[in-house]
Amino acid sequence: xxxxxxxxxxxxxxxxxxxxxxxxxxxxxxxxxxxxxxxxxxxxxxxxxxxxxxxxxxxxxxxxxxxxxxxxxxxxxxxxxxxxxxxxxxxxxxxxxxxxxxxxxxxxxxxxxxxxxxxxxxxxxxxxxxxxxxxxxxxxxxxxxxxxxxxxxxxxxxxxxxxxxxxxxxxxxxxxxxxxxxxxxxxxxxxxxxxxxxxxxxxxxxxxxxxxxxxxxxxxxxxxxxxxxxxxxxxxxxxxxxxxxxxxxxxxxxxxxxxxxxxxxxxxxxxxxxxxxxxxxxxxxxxxxxxxxxxxxxxxxxxxxxxxxxxxxxxxxxxxxxxxxxxxxxxxxxxxxxxxxxxxxxxxxxxxxxxxxxxxxxxxxxxxxxxxxxxxxxxxxxxxxxxxxxxxxxxxxxxxx
Amino acid sequence: xxxxxxxxxxxxxxxxxxxxxxxxxxxxxxxxxxxxxxxxxxxxxxxxxxxxxxxxxxxxxxxxxxxxxxxxxxxxxxxxxxxxxxxxxxxxxxxxxxxxxxxxxxxxxx
Ligand SMILES: [Zn+2]
Numbered sequence: 221x222x223x224x225x226x227x228x229x230x231x232x233x234x235x236x237x238x239x240x241x242x243x244x245x246x247x248x249x250x251x252x253x254x255x256x257x258x259x260x261x262x263x264x265x266x267x268x269x270x271x272x273x274x275x276x277x278x279x280x281x282x283x284x285x286x287x288x289x290x291x292x293x294x295x296x297x298x299x300x301x302x303x304x305x306x307x308x309x310x311x312x313x314x315x316x317x318x319x320x321x322x323x324x325x326x327x328x329x330x331x332x333x334x335x336x337x338x339x340x341x342x343x344x345x346x347x348x349x350x351x352x353x354x355x356x357x358x359x360x361x362x363x364x365x366x367x368x369x370x371x372x373x374x375x376x377x378x379x380x381x382x383x384x385x386x387x388x389x390x391x392x393x394x395x396x397x398x399x400x401x402x403x404x405x406x407x408x409x410x411x412x413x414x415x416x417x418x419x420x421x422x423x424x425x426x427x428x429x430x431x432x433x434x435x436x437x438x439x440x441x442x443x444x445x446x447x448x449x450x451x452x453x454x455x456x457x458x459x460x461x462x463x464x465x466x467x468x469x470x471x472x473x474x475x476x477x478x479x480x481x482x483x484x485x486x487x488x489x490x491x492x493x494x495x496x497x498x499x500x501x502x503x504x505x506x507x508x509x510x511x512x513x514x515x516x517x518x519x520x521x522x523x524x525x526x527x528x529x530x531x532x533x534x535x536x537x538x539x540x541x542x543x544x545x546x547x548x549x550x551x552x553x554x555x556x557x558x559x560x561x562x563x564x565x566x567x568x569x570x571x572x573x574x575x576x577x578x579x580x581x582x583x584x585x586x587x588x589x590x591x592x593x594x595x596x597x598x599x600x601x602x603x604x605x606x607x608x609x610x611x612x613x614x615x616x617x618x619x620x621x
Numbered sequence: 622x623x624x625x626x627x628x629x630x631x632x633x634x635x636x637x638x639x640x641x642x643x644x645x646x647x648x649x650x651x652x653x654x655x656x657x658x659x660x661x662x663x664x665x666x667x668x669x670x671x672x673x674x675x676x677x678x679x680x681x682x683x684x685x686x687x688x689x690x691x692x693x694x695x696x697x698x699x700x701x702x703x704x705x706x707x708x709x710x711x712x713x714x715x716x717x718x719x720x721x722x723x724x725x726x727x728x729x730x731x
Contacts, residue, residue: 224708236704
């Protein structure tokens with residue numbers, strides 16, 4: 221087979237086949253296009269202000285490493301004037317973070333960015349190892365995720381930074397959309413599609429500039445740019461990817477690569493139906509779609525990500541799916557649905573859509589205030605972290621969020 | 622060629638990254654000699670290589686982290702001499718001497 225030529229420059233050998241449009245590109249053109257698209261996302265959603273201080277939630281993993289690399293490149297190329305800082309969370313899992321923190325330290329040198337590491341022990345008085353000692357391995361991802369979410373905010377606050385960017389990619393968003401669809405939680409589904417979470421009342425704004433970037437392309441970008449990143453599974457969640465929504469996403473991608481961005485866009489469309497606001501596909505108006513309950517969004521789950529999709533909840537959902545033996549049927553249905561036309565909009569409008577504040581669990585009191593325990597901003601009287609800590613401190617394990 | 626096909630091998634390098642190293646002796650690069658033909662005498666292709674790796678190189682019992690239903694697990698990228706295997710015929714690509722095949726997982730932490 222003669223090697224295919226790059227569709228862009230038509231001179232170099234094509235090495236990449238883009239999942240979103242099947243375009244065949246050479247290495248250099250791919251890297252340029254990838255960066256240009258992130259730049260477009262940043263500009264169209266007005267993500268940054270000139271001179272803004274921005275903390276990059278850095279785990280040493282592929283997503284946050286690519287994010288740091290791309291932001292550095294774009295910041296210099298397009299004169300964003302950003303002051304970029306790497307912010308890492310140490311969950312206190314012996315042996316697990318050692319290598320990834322070493323990676324982040326190297327990244328700090330490679331990208332010439334200051335690095336701040338915040339530990340769970342100093343923030344909460346508990347390392348994850350101690351949490352697991354107390355409650356066992358079941359459900360610990362929930363704790364880890366809730367703690368991590370606040371840890372990024374608190375670390376940013378410590379540094380006097382009001383904007384944290386995370387490496388969430390299109391696959392992450394698609395996965396969250398699917399999970400919330402399966403749970404029937406359209407309110408949370410719509411919030412999860414927003415590129416920016418938090419609103420004017422929150423002290424720290426969070427955003428995901430790689431929201432439209434395929435995980436596949438992130439890995440290929442890291443590979444072709446020879447970026448220094450670290451991969452590991454969280455030792456407390458060895459099952460994290462088995463039979464999961466993630467697995468389903470990857471299978472869909474195999475059958476039809478555009479499925480991932482189609483799910484993201486479907487999520488945005490549903491968000492518009494739920495909230496009556498647009499989160500258009502280039503996120504131009506996406507900022508305001510976060511509801512008041514944004515604190516519960518996007519809770520970082522297990523794995524080595526900073527603030528990735530809800531691992532604990534996902535694992536629970538997976539388990540439920542397996543128990544119901546419904547997994548296969550769902551996959552078949554979804555794959556079938558993907559290959560046919562989208563569900564008519566008439567039907568979507570007939571759905572009993574819950575209010576943007578309503579969630580299917582817990583009290584729906586969503587007035588943004590401050591946690592009575594720690595003073596940290598919270599939509600509940602007692603913030604999630606303090607609730608979990610209370611349970612931990614009472615040596616009680618059965619807290620469900 | 623017919624007489625020696627059973628013993629003829631192709632020298633190639635196989636790389637694992639993105640967490641897959643764990644399944645293969647925690648080593649990123651392996652230089653291997655791949656039988657030039659499969660059991661039925663057909664030239665060795667990627668499908669044969671994957672099977673070969675599972676049988677001969679994998680040190681970890683969790684084969685399902687690498688293959689599912691006899692195919693490479695979705696979410697694992699395959700690069701043939703740095704090119705996406707989708708550009709090269711995927712499983713049907715016939716392996717050439719000194720090829721470099723990279724398996725990189727997208728499934729591990731970001
Ligand atoms: Zn090109």
